[in-house]
Amino acid sequence: MRFKDVLERAKETDIHRPPRLKLNHYAQYFYQFYCLHHCFYKVLFSQRLFSQTFQQQHMDLMHSLVFADQPQFNKVKAAILLDCYFMTLLYGLGADTPNTKLMLRTLSQKVSIF
16 A cells, blocks of 8 residues: 555545644554554655755645644644654654554544644
8 A cells, every 4th residue: 555545545534624633534544554663754754854845845845735624723732743643754754664543542632732
């Protein structure tokens, strides 16, 4: 399965409106995919961590998925939510054996303040 397929499946099942719920929804799909392929993505992310183009592509994708249908949103809050998503992803992939459930629980705890 490719990331594109996971993305489409996640879009098809997205019924959430609030950004924090949408973020958790997509994280369920994406974290699981990244964990299944953690050897590849651990290397890819470490090689491209400081590539602004690579980072911007991922930020734009998540922004379009989570905030696109929000008539108004707080840009600072949006940035913080996305920081929570990406830092949880990077930290989780850094484990010897990445754990999707732990990553999702961590993300949920972080975004619960919103």
